[in-house]
Amino acid sequence: MSSLDIIRYFAEQQRLDHANWLSLGLESSLLEDEYLAIDVGNGRYRLAPYPESSTRLFRGQNFDYGVCLPTIYRNGSSLASRVLAMAKIRELKQTLEALDGYKEHNKLCGLSFSVDYEGLAQHYGLATRYVDFTTNPLIAGFFATTLFDAESSEYKPIINKGEGIFYEVNRAFEFARSNEIEIIGLQPFQRPAQQYAFGLKCSKYGLHKNYMLKEYKFIHGKQSNVIFELNEGGRKLFPDDPVSSICHKVNSTNYLSRSSVEWALATLQVRNMDKQIKSLNSLGISVGLDLANYVAQNEIEAISAMWNRQAQLFNSKVKVRYVADHK
Structure with a gap:
């Protein structure tokens, strides 16, 4: 099959999943640009993307690397580089939590909104333990059939250059086996x-x-051109966002707060803080007591203005499926 044939096949499988969902007497009013609130435990919820009637997740790669690795483990990464990557995620979390409009305070049915900071870091270019998947076959197709051009900072369709690959995973089956799938x-x-x-x-x-x-x-x-245009050249996938400049500064930092390093070591289950700080020093990273200031005043104002503009739209996209209590 061609790349476009595979995307159409995925879409047809989702259509059949939806038909089966309806045949079971279930209903779904969720639209393509809406998100379903899911209780993820510990008094928190996440907002899962459409469709709720299919549990298929897709990933597209423009090359088959044999083994699909998260960014934190690529290129033979050292322990020090993994500690650095995790510490940067913590730096990003602490920075974003301090910004107005980005705090975990949106209550719904008594639950608090759970921001996935590692998932966010992944989408804004930081190294993480995640591999990206999507519920949208066309978006998977975009990443399967394009190549990022560093000089122009743009994605370009691949026409005649080797072999690409799609992955499909059933999240319902994997949820039953582990807790390693995260809703972003x-x-x-x-x-x-x-x-x-x-x-x-x-x-x-x-x-x-x-x-x-x-x-x-x-x-x-040539199907790459079609998929590229259907995705509007990626413009919709990478909207202008003042958060991206902050993420870039965190990703480029050569300074970490000690609390971020401690969190990274605990998360990776690594001991000997002094030894790990020396390893970070050898990478050109200094460690201090205070969190660095990654946010300029104009970015604070831009982020606040953006959130004020999109808050109502954000809330309008959130849908809740109530479940009866038969106790």
């Missing part, structure tokens, strides 16, 4: 929502070690 979906940030995002958390052995994947390979061809 609608956040108070634009990019993950536009990409109908889920994240699969992986070890250094990659996706193939733990997940039941289906693979679909294809040869790059």
Whole structure:
């Protein structure tokens, strides 16, 4: 099959899933640009992207690397580089939590909104333990059939250059096996929502070690142009967002707060703080007591203005499916 044939096949499978959902007597009024509130435990909820009637997740890659690794484990990463990556996620979390409009305070049915900061970091270019997946076959197709041009900072369609690959995973089946699939979906940030995002958390052995994947390979061809245009050249997937400049500064930092390093070590289950700080120093990273200031005043104003503009639209996209209590 061609890349476009695979996308159409995925869409047809989702249509059949929806028909089966209706045949079971279930209803769904969720629209394509709406998100369903899901209780994820511990008094928190996430906003899962459309469709609720299908549990299929998709990923597109423009090349088959054999083993699909999260960014934190690529290129033979050292322990120090993994500690650095995780510490940067913590730096980003602390920075964004301090911004007006980005705090975890949106209450729904007695639950607090859960921001996935590692998932956000992944979507804004930081190295994480996640591999991106989406519920939208066309978005998976965009990443399967384009190549990022660093000089122009744009994605360009691949016409005649080797073989690409799609992955499909059933999140319902994987939820039953592990808790490593994270809903990213609608956040108070634009990019993950536009990409109908889920994240699969992986070890250094990659996706193939733990997940039941289906693979679909294809040869790059003229269909890439069609998929590129259907995705508006990626413009909708990467909207203008003042948060991206903050993420870039966090990603480029050569300074970390000690609290971020401590959190990274605890998350990765690594001991000996002094030894790890020396390893970070060898990478040109200094560690201090205070959190660095990553946000300029104009960015604070831009983010506040953006949130004021989109708050009503954000809330209008949130849908709730109530479940009867038969006690």
